[in-house]
Amino acid sequence: MEEKNYILKIYRGTPGDQYWEEFELPRWEGETVICGLMEIQKSPVNRQGKRVEPVVWEQGCLEEVCGSCSMLVNGYPRQSCTALIENYIRDTGSNVVTLAPFTKFPLIRDLMIDRSQMFESLKEVHGWIETEGSREMGFGPLVSQGEQEVMYSLATCMTCGCCTEGCPQMNKKSEFVGPATISQARLFNAHPTGKMQRKDRLRPLMEEGGISECGNSQNCVEVCPKNIPLTDSIAVIGREVTLQSFRDLFTFSD
Numbered sequence: 172m173e174e175k176n177y178i179l180k181i182y183r184g185t186p187g188d189q190y191w192e193e194f195e196l197p198r199w200e201g202e203t204v205i206c207g208l209m210e211i212q213k214s215p216v217n218r219q220g221k222r223v224e225p226v227v228w229e230q231g232c233l234e235e236v237c238g239s240c241s242m243l244v245n246g247y248p249r250q251s252c253t254a255l256i257e258n259y260i261r262d263t264g265s266n267v268v269t270l271a272p273f274t275k276f277p278l279i280r281d282l283m284i285d286r287s288q289m290f291e292s293l294k295e296v297h298g299w300i301e302t303e304g305s306r307e308m309g310f311g312p313l314v315s316q317g318e319q320e321v322m323y324s325l326a327t328c329m330t331c332g333c334c335t336e337g338c339p340q341m342n343k344k345s346e347f348v349g350p351a352t353i354s355q356a357r358l359f360n361a362h363p364t365g366k367m368q369r370k371d372r373l374r375p376l377m378e379e380g381g382i383s384e385c386g387n388s389q390n391c392v393e394v395c396p397k398n399i400p401l402t403d404s405i406a407v408i409g410r411e412v413t414l415q416s417f418r419d420l421f422t423f424s425d
């Protein structure tokens with residue numbers, strides 16, 4: 172192997188038929204994992220010199236905004252579009268970088284997974300704000316700068332799935348909606364217009380798969396690439412869910 176080369180070792184294949192395959196690639200400064208995958212796509216020849224099927228992965232924005240390129244890089248969940256090869260080689264002292272698909276989502280092929288469950292969970296908790304008729308209602312109440320800062324941080328979620336991958340409570344059989352969905356419920360409940368539908372977000376979170384499934388291990392907040400305060404969101408929504416359950420019990424008005 173040439174001194175300036177490195178190896179991308181990829182866990183690839185289809186459900187039930189996964190295997191490791193290695194590709195030797197030239198190294199250059201500023202190269203990301205996706206650059207390496209594009210090199211393979213141009214000439215999909217493995218380390219044994221055999222021409223193979225091009226590796227499949229997903230990408231969109233290439234600037235850590237869409238979340239679609241997320242995978243395990245050296246076993247850690249992150250976005251491959253911003254993962255620099257040189258950092259991994261420097262940090263591990265090895266010129267082998269491993270790539271694998273997330274394990275908590277259905278596998279499509281190679282590094283591509285199906286994140287639909289996250290979008291379905293958002294639907295379950297009414298993860299949007301009703302704007303119908305709001306134009307005629309004029310300006311809503313002012314949002315303080317402190318509230319705006321918290322909401323901005325929550326709004327940077329890109330549904331990338333890193334927190335799902337890191338959460339010990341998430342598995343293929345689990346109904347848990349997961350930390351990202353809980354945090355989005357907090358975001359929309361904090362909005363002056365969104366508040367009007369807060370019970371539609373809180374009630375599903377009282378049921379199986381809701382907030383009580385969280386084991387408070389805090390892995391989610393460790394792995395979130397946007398540093399979203401997920402455990403704060405879980406605590407805030409936990410309190411809101413408790414209040415909503417009292418409202419429902421005593422049939423207080425909203």
Ligand code: SF4
Pocket residue numbers: 238327328329330331332333334335350351354394395396397398399401
């Ligand atoms: S909360 Fe963070 S880790 Fe989870 S999906 Fe959103 S951006 Fe990704």
Ligand code: SF4
Pocket residue numbers: 337338339340341349350384385386387388389390391392401402405
């Ligand atoms: S704090 Fe809750 S949601 Fe976050 S990783 Fe732990 S169990 Fe999962």
Ligand code: FES
Pocket residue numbers: 229230231232233234235236237238239240241250251252253
């Ligand atoms: S391609 Fe959009 S986050 Fe990487």
